[in-house]
Amino acid sequence: DGGITQSPKYLFRKEGQNVTLSCEQNLNHDAMYWYRQDPGQGLRLIYYSQIVNDFQKGDIAEGYSVSREKKESFPLTVTSAQKNPTAFYLCASRSGNTIYFGEGSWLTVV
Amino acid sequence: QKEVEQNSGPLSVPEGAIASLNCTYSDRGSQSFFWYRQYSGKSPELIMSIYSNGDKEDGRFTAQLNKASQYVSLLIRDSQPSDSATYLCAAGSSGTYKYIFGTGTRLKVLA
Numbered sequence: 001d002g003g004i005t006q007s008p009k010y011l012f013r014k015e016g017q018n019v020t021l022s023c024e025q026n027l028n029h030d031a032m033y034w035y036r037q038d039p040g041q042g043l044r045l046i047y048y049s050q051i052v053n054d055f056q057k058g059d060i061a062e063g064y065s066v067s068r069e070k071k072e073s074f075p076l077t078v079t080s081a082q083k084n085p086t087a088f089y090l091c092a093s094r095s096g097n098t099i100y101f102g103e104g105s106w107l108t109v110v
Numbered sequence: 111q112k113e114v115e116q117n118s119g120p121l122s123v124p125e126g127a128i129a130s131l132n133c134t135y136s137d138r139g140s141q142s143f144f145w146y147r148q149y150s151g152k153s154p155e156l157i158m159s160i161y162s163n164g165d166k167e168d169g170r171f172t173a174q175l176n177k178a179s180q181y182v183s184l185l186i187r188d189s190q191p192s193d194s195a196t197y198l199c200a201a202g203s204s205g206t207y208k209y210i211f212g213t214g215t216r217l218k219v220l221a
Contacts, residue, residue, distance in 0.1 A: 042114070050207065099144075
């Protein structure tokens with residue numbers, strides 16, 4: 001089945017660690033996005049990529065990094081520089097003007 | 111700062127009633143508008159998209175757009191308890207394919 005797969009669904013990070021969230025899509029979409037959602041808040045854009053080997057910072061890129069080496073894959077690394085990383089992370093891809101979301105990854109700092 | 115504003119709610123309606131959800135946006139260049147439903151702990155699910163002024167109907171859902179007033183709404187007819195969720199409004203910025211989301215309105219449909 002076509003879709004957007006995020007893994008892991010739940011992740012715990014120790015202080016000072018980098019962690020990478022995986023996002024894979026088999027929808028043949030060119031554009032992919034990473035959003036962060038905090039309780040009671042809207043989605044905030046971290047990074048987006050319109051095409052392979054190209055990506056742009058969103059509104060809250062500090063402390064995060066991405067790569068887009070393949071059309072299907074857009075992994076997000078949460079670095080130790082991100083001071084408050086506990087949140088729900090959503091990967092999305094775009095078809096036409098519409099974006100569709102994966103199931104999300106919960107990241108908790110312990 | 112481009113924004114999308116929504117009343118956080120909760121909006122409580124009895125089962126079978128019409129639920130009316132509203133959203134305003136600040137970027138006059140926005141061309142596309144979306145309503146997503148998000149159940150607690152889950153990812154957003156697309157309900158409706160709308161691009162032109164007026165109404166767009168899909169089953170029990172009607173989206174309304176008024177670009178002059180920078181206003182988008184979602185009507186849910188014959189509301190069901192399963193409609194209880196947070197509804198996110200989003201606006202697509204013209205030319206950049208960036209999407210601005212509101213904080214969502216929590217809807218509670220009372221059985």
